[in-house]
Amino acid sequence: MRPAFSILFFTVLVGAAQGLVCTLALAVLLDIGLAPGLLRWALGLAELLLAAGLAASFMHLGHKGRAWRAVLMWRSSWMSREVILLPLFIALVALWWLALQSGAGAPWSWLLPLLALSGALALWYCTAMIYACLRFIEEWAHPLTIVNFTLIGLSSGLVLACALAALAGQPHTVQTLGRYALPVTLAAWAARGQTLRRNAGIRHASNLQTATGIRSGTLVQKSMGMSAGSFNTREFFHGASPAALQNMRRGFLLLAFVLPASLLAWGLASGALWPWWLAVLVQAPGLLAERWFFFAQARHPQNLYYQTVS
Template structure:
């Protein structure tokens, strides 16, 4: 599949915002949080969600008809995502307002719990857009939902640590560090597991089934059309085989190995170290999302994508 930058940015930004909100909510249940810090952290998450939402609009063909994307909510995971994302933004705004107005602890816990539920629901909706496509074996697996969730938890908690470090929230920073370590290592392990699984997959379709020519020694010399089309542009990434082989190592290095190494070698109290980890992980997760799309081998490429 061709990775669209709008979707790469949307899934990365919104996933980080979800992970930030989840970590902040859980922390608020276990320790008293500084109100000013919590307001700032929720505001950052809202900005990320808004940025992801704006990025997703660039993926629409008819932007004026965007509201119709929610019409098929009974059967479409994309429609459900379109509904749940504004719900999360609204829930985060209500949580922010409750903190700002000094609502009771019970009300704040209820608001944060609602945000956690909607956060988890959004991860499921986003991941199931891809996991429900059974003809794309690389996506049609529970690991797709698990990896979307864990990658968001990791990146969101790293960003929350950077915010805590910058505002001197030492108690929260100490509590978050095991969360960062556990979520990042688990996300790395399960993403590698998905890569290994996908590498062992056998294609369900063949050149013979794609063309309807059932000859054992069939060789394709042209792409099946006289010129380029939607099929040749939208279902193939266009990168070389060398790039596709190297990109998994690139994203593992940037999203997991280097941030963890940076924190281990330079300590976890410095704001610059956390900002470096945030930047490395953001670039790495963009690369990870590129790999996620590029490695999905659409059956139609058997017919359309070989060019003489």
């Protein structure tokens, strides 16, 4: 599949915001002891990330004025459910921020974090199911897709929360949240690695021989058979070489998981604050690379005919 950069930014930004909101909600519900100023600041940043992700998603639309029609198929479409749930989640985070600003007490002090946590989990499920429900794309049609979206989002949100606490000069909060950030990042790494191993071993039901009816074992496609590009070649074929895919795979594993986990461990062991911000700066491009690979690795069945450029 061809990765659309608007969707890459949407999923990464919104996923990090969801992870940050989940971290803040759990910290409040478990009484970890976040400073009120840090909580408001972090919620405001999460709201900005959500708004930026929503804006990025609009760039993917051909007719932006018809975006409202996306909600009409909510009974059967996971994308429609995501389109409905995302603005509701944004409004819920804004309501929580306003309640903190106004000094509202119980029951809002526990009800809004609980609702925000539930909304983030539901939004992850809807987003992941957009891809996991596509049975004809075998790389996506698996429960690991949901697990990866959730764990990677939680990891990025936890790392960001630790960095914000470090910037606010709260080493105790950094150490407390860091004890969760490291194992979640390692779990996200393990789940993504399992997905890579699974996808590498997929035996696709269809191949070039079954698609053409030519049973020769030496059948090789040399060209797309077109003199110019088409919708099929633009939307379902990324054009990257196997070597480029392999390099992207190594790159996102290093940047999204290995280096951040190493920096988190360093920060926990040394008590220094700078590794937490460095982890955010390293992980951000790694998350974009991971999401690019997620789309590029998926083999649409139509590419049995359009898999080779020349």
